[in-house]
Amino acid sequence: MFKVTEYTADLVKDPFGILTGKRYEFVLDLDVPEEDELHSDKGVYIKLIYMVDENREGILKYELHERTTDLILDFEMEEDEQEAIAAFCKEHLPE
Secondary structure (H helix, E strand, O other), X not given: OOEEEEEXXXXXXXXXXXXXXXXEEEEEEEEOOOOOOOOOOOOEEEEEEEEXXXXXXXXXXXXXXXXXXXXXXXXXXXXXXXXXXXXXXXXXXXX
């Protein structure tokens, strides 16, 4: 299992007011163990959209990227990893 080493979180503005709730863009730098299939010597980060509204909250979309090249990695997180990342985002929502 990887861990988050640094992150940024920003409110995504909806200038037209067509989206319900609020959306936040998170960029999470990860420390991935060498034995994990996500590991890259170049580093890995997740870029995701986290939604909060009155009926639900959670990750809407995410992409895994290689740090130095910004290439999108063709991997899916396991369910427990997604739950851990969603909990991290919920805990670190900007005011």
